[in-house]
Amino acid sequence: GALVYQYPRRTICKSGTSMRMECQAVGFQATSVAWYRQSPQKTFELIALSTVNSAIKYEQNFTQEKFPISHPNLSFSSMTVLNAYLEDRGLYLCGARTGGAETLYFGSGTRLTVL
């Protein structure tokens, strides 16, 4: 079946530093990857949608300068949180889908704590 793995599961970084998280699709081709953030006590906000061989589309309030994303092939994507601060803490999920399918399969997320 379609599986999505995210690394690391949890991470702690100091305020002002950066951290990188990865997303691996297994069993299907991740044509598109959507990165979401769930801030404490909130729902999921879309950060950006990445499609292989296309430009990455960032949502309002999220920028490439802050959340650079790499999607080099059909099984892997990574996102970096640059200059992380308290408001960046939360659970970061990647959801991947294949071709024209509508369903996103989500990983277990990377939980970011900023000290």
Place this chain on the structure above:
Amino acid sequence: GEQVEQRPPHLSVREGDSAVIICTYTDPNSYYFFWYKQEPGAGLQLLMKVFSSTEINEGQGFTVLLNKKDKQLSLNLTAAHPGDSAVYFCAVSGGGNYKYVFGAGTRLKVIA
């Protein structure tokens, strides 16, 4: 843009009782609907995906109803058990843009 309201935010039921969670969306062109379950410390587990052409969808221990006229999507857990305790999220997609809009979540507690 699409807005999704989910209620109730918290729900506590006894084991064996039913639990109903409702999402109301605004975009009449929404075409794909999803229910996800999030257990403590975990990501999202897909419970069911629903297409706009199907009004009644049955899963294992639950039913999902889509009322397009009222733009409502509901999750009905029948005979809830403690393992159902989790946060449930609905998500709505208009298709084409592949953007999911999530509800705020419902924290369900099933008391044994």
